[in-house]
Structures are given as C-alpha cells and as structure tokens.
Amino acid sequence: MLLIKNGNVMDVDEKKCLNMDILIENGKIVKFEKNILPTENMCVIDASGKIVAPGLVEAHCHLGLVGDSVGIENEDINERSGAISPELRAIDAIDPMDKVFEEAYQGGITSVGTGPGSGNVLGGQFAAIKTYGKRIDSMIIKAPVAMKCAFGENPKRFYGTTKNKPTTRMAIAAMLREILMRAREYMLKKEHAKENNLELPPIDIQLESLIPVLKKEIPLKAHAHKANDIFTAIRIAKEFDLKLTLDHSTDAAVIVDELAKEKYDMIVGPSLGHRTKVELAKKSFKTAGILNKAGIKISITTDSPVIPLQHLPICAALAVKEGLDKWEALKAITINPAQILGIDNRVGSIQVGKDADIVIWSGDLLDIMSDVEYTIIDGKVVYKKI
CATH class of the missing domain: 2.30.40.10 (Urease, subunit C, domain 1)
Structure with a gap:
C-alpha cells in the first residue's frame, strides 16, 4: 500500500x-x-x-504513432493508400518504447487519447491509454474511444495533390456520407438476419468498424479548424444521429454564438506555435476562455507531436493568461478530457x-x-x- x-x-x-x-x-x-x-x-x-x-489527461494526440528522432520507419500516423480507412486501430501501431512516453509521464501526463492523424477522411480508431508501460495491451484504458475523421485542408492536400479524391470539401463530406450510408445498411442487414435466423451478409471490415459509431457507442472525432468545416461536421452528425467531438476548433471563437446552441464537446488547440496554414489564421489562446464562458465543455490539446505532450500545462497556463478561469483550465487538462474520452470513471x-x-x-x-x-x-x- x-x-x-x-x-x-x-x-x-x-x-x-x-x-x-x-x-x-x-x-x-x-x-x-x-x-x-x-x-x-x-x-x-x-x-x-x-x-x-x-x-493530467490529453484528449487528442498521436502519441506513439510518429516516432521520435526517426523518419518513415516509425511513422504510422496516416495510412496514405486510401482516404477511407475506418478499420485501422491505433493500438496496432503504438510504440510504447518511444522516448515521448517517458517525457509525457515525467511531465505529469498519465492518460491520453491517441490515434491516427488527419490525412484521411476516415483515419481509424482512437484509443485511451496510460503513458507508462512496455506493452500496449496492458496500457489500454478503453479502445476504441472514437473514430477519427477529418475535414478541410489536410485530406485535400494528401489526396488532391495526386489528383485523387477528395480534391474539395464537397468530396470529403460526400465520401463520409457514402461510407456511413453503406455502414448503416450493412448494420441493418446484419440485425435483420440475426432476428430472422437468416444468413449474415459477408463480413466487411470497414463497415463493421463503423457500427459502434452508428450505435453511438463512440463519437466521430472530427478534425475541423475552419468555421465551415465545423458546421459540416455538425451537419453530418445530425443527419446520421451520431455522437461528435469537435477537435482543434480554431475558428470556434468567431462562431461561439452558434456553437453554444449545439453543446458539442470541443478540444481546443494546439494554440502554441506558428500559423503554418490558412486554416490556422484565427489561432489564439483566447479561444478556450471564450468557449468556456459560453457554457461549452472544453479540453486543451497539444496535438502532440505538434507540441510536445509534456507542455500541456504550459498550454493551459497560456489560456489562463488570455482569459480562461484557472480552475476551468485545470479541468480542461484533467476531468474534462477524461469525460470527453468516456474514461472519467477511472481517471481525471x-x-x-x-x-x-x-x-x-x-x-x-x-x-x-x-x-x-x-x-x-x-x-x-x-x-x-x-
């Protein structure tokens, strides 16, 4: 003891x-x-x-999927062979031996939601894990905790530059709708077959992976920076009656009046560093405080490796400097991300x-x-x- x-x-x-x-x-x-x-x-x-x-708890990062001090050999953050990849599981690639795990727990971060990046329209399953251990199977708190999807610039850049779909925001939304429609039809066929003792449809691993999303067991985890992308994520979530978290939410402060009506949980950041692309033009540490004051549940993210995970408290402190209540900042790196990940019965x-x-x-x-x-x-x- x-x-x-x-x-x-x-x-x-x-x-x-x-x-x-x-x-x-x-x-x-x-x-x-x-x-x-x-x-x-x-x-x-x-x-x-x-x-x-x-x-401390981080609700959105890519811990163990990028590789510290290495190149392509340990880069498993984005599967580049197809924009629709819901069948991928973060736990099949996470490397607990990476130096960043030690840096994380030495910096006070003990639990994270980690998973695929934003290169694909559907990137795969996030997992909630502890930051200490040698074998990922013994570090898992809950898996899956979310299904990663992405809107805007990143999928367009990954595939549009090779003249493959998607090249527009319209195509991103259409591709997501199509796979959700197919998954819903597949799920209903399975349920009908079971109820009537009929032969089950052939297994489709992509559609199978989306059943927990359709049943609202896990949310869509939507990479969305710009206001129009945030609203598209909300529109699709409503169309299919899905749970949703809005991750990054860079433009959220300028549409806070609309977002306050919706009450979706928002993961804010990374707010430290340069505005490296158009989508980040409105990036600010003020955003967290503005959303919190509007009654929206927030957590603060480093988006590690964008910002090293051990600097999560610094990001929270800078949000306090720009108007976020101190206790709300502490909640945004402890209990709030735990609740957003659905692991608050154990941590936070x-x-x-x-x-x-x-x-x-x-x-x-x-x-x-x-x-x-x-x-x-x-x-x-x-x-x-x-």
Missing part, C-alpha cells in the same frame, strides 16, 4: 485544494480523507507543502475507487517553474525526481 500524506490535494470537481491524505492499494484509491494513520506495510510519501493533482480526478494516477508537484502546476516530483500510475511510482 502507498500513503500520500499532508498534501494540498486538487479537487477539480469542487474547484478547491484540500489538505488530505490518500491511501492507495492494488492500483486504486481506497481512502481520501484527513489524518490516515500509517502502518508498517505502507510506503509513505510526505507531500507537505506540495500540490497533489490527478494525473482524485476519488475513491478511481485509478491511482496521481502527480505530486513542487508548486502550482500552471507555473512553468514548478517541477513534477512524483508520477504515480496505477498506484506505482513510475517517476521520482532525483
């Missing part, structure tokens, strides 16, 4: 810090109360004067029964000078600052 004593514990749900002790057993938080008495079989960490926070806050993913900071985690002193994942100290 592991006991963390005397820390200033961040309660992100209640937006306050509490002087509490945390008892961990078998990878779970079993007690969260004042003055837990240590016993001989407990390993004790004295967190006096420290901030004890839930492990410090509660009895949840996974013991806890980070002990030397000070305010939104202060660039604060250090991670301990990272604990599933009750195990995976990093200790020397």
Whole structure:
C-alpha cells in the first residue's frame, strides 16, 4: 500500500485544494480523507507543502504513432493508400518504447487519447491509454474511444495533390456520407438476419468498424479548424444521429454564438506555435476562455507531436493568461478530457475507487517553474525526481 500524506490535494470537481491524505492499494484509491494513520506495510510519501493533482489527461494526440528522432520507419500516423480507412486501430501501431512516453509521464501526463492523424477522411480508431508501460495491451484504458475523421485542408492536400479524391470539401463530406450510408445498411442487414435466423451478409471490415459509431457507442472525432468545416461536421452528425467531438476548433471563437446552441464537446488547440496554414489564421489562446464562458465543455490539446505532450500545462497556463478561469483550465487538462474520452470513471480526478494516477508537484502546476516530483500510475511510482 502507498500513503500520500499532508498534501494540498486538487479537487477539480469542487474547484478547491484540500489538505488530505490518500491511501492507495492494488492500483486504486481506497481512502481520501484527513489524518490516515500509517502502518508498517505502507510506503509513505510526505507531500507537505506540495500540490497533489490527478494525473493530467490529453484528449487528442498521436502519441506513439510518429516516432521520435526517426523518419518513415516509425511513422504510422496516416495510412496514405486510401482516404477511407475506418478499420485501422491505433493500438496496432503504438510504440510504447518511444522516448515521448517517458517525457509525457515525467511531465505529469498519465492518460491520453491517441490515434491516427488527419490525412484521411476516415483515419481509424482512437484509443485511451496510460503513458507508462512496455506493452500496449496492458496500457489500454478503453479502445476504441472514437473514430477519427477529418475535414478541410489536410485530406485535400494528401489526396488532391495526386489528383485523387477528395480534391474539395464537397468530396470529403460526400465520401463520409457514402461510407456511413453503406455502414448503416450493412448494420441493418446484419440485425435483420440475426432476428430472422437468416444468413449474415459477408463480413466487411470497414463497415463493421463503423457500427459502434452508428450505435453511438463512440463519437466521430472530427478534425475541423475552419468555421465551415465545423458546421459540416455538425451537419453530418445530425443527419446520421451520431455522437461528435469537435477537435482543434480554431475558428470556434468567431462562431461561439452558434456553437453554444449545439453543446458539442470541443478540444481546443494546439494554440502554441506558428500559423503554418490558412486554416490556422484565427489561432489564439483566447479561444478556450471564450468557449468556456459560453457554457461549452472544453479540453486543451497539444496535438502532440505538434507540441510536445509534456507542455500541456504550459498550454493551459497560456489560456489562463488570455482569459480562461484557472480552475476551468485545470479541468480542461484533467476531468474534462477524461469525460470527453468516456474514461472519467477511472481517471481525471482524485476519488475513491478511481485509478491511482496521481502527480505530486513542487508548486502550482500552471507555473512553468514548478517541477513534477512524483508520477504515480496505477498506484506505482513510475517517476521520482532525483
């Protein structure tokens, strides 16, 4: 058993810090109360004067699919052979041995949603995983958690430059509609065959992969920067009655009045760095605060490797500087992304029964000078600052 004593514990749900002790057993938080008495079989960490926070959560990145310090050999972020690739699973390519995993958990990020990039209209399945481990199968929190789709510039660039479809936004939307229609027909045929004891239709792995989307078990995870792309994603989600998250949402601040009516969860960023393409013209750290004040649930993303994952707290701090409430920023890198990924029953806050993913900071985690002193994942100290 592991006991963390005397820390200033961040309660992100209640937006306050509490002087509490945390008892961990078998990878779970079993007690969260004042003055837990240590016993001989407990390993004790004295967190006096420290901030004890839930492990940080990133809802949108490509961890383990790009490869640090290598080229094409470890680049598995986009399948370039076909714009419609829903059958792909991130877990079949993620490399936990990549250096970026160590950097992530040493930086306090303990859980991520990771998956394919935005080169394809449908890129494949995202997974929610822990950032510590050797084998992806033992790191999975939930898979799949979403189906990646992309609108706008990236699919056009990937395929339009070779004169293949899609070359326009119209084609992107049409291709997505077509595959969803086919998947819906396939799903209904399967259901009819089962109900009437008939022969099942031939297996189609692409259409099979979209059944969880059609059943609203997982959302479409829509890469959308520009306002028109955001609205197209919403239009298609409504046409097929789908769950949807809006990822990146660069133009969202200028259409916030419309988005406030829709109430879709939004993953904002990456807001650090250059405006490297037309779609990023309105990129700003002000966006997160504007959306939050409109009542929209947000999380903040690094889109790693665009921004190194360990800089997630810096991105949150810069959003605070530009108007986002501090506690809302902390929620945007803990409980909100956990809820958006559908894993908040396990991570995102410090509660009895949840996974013991806890980070002990030397000070305010939104202060660039604060250090991670301990990272604990599933009750195990995976990093200790020397």
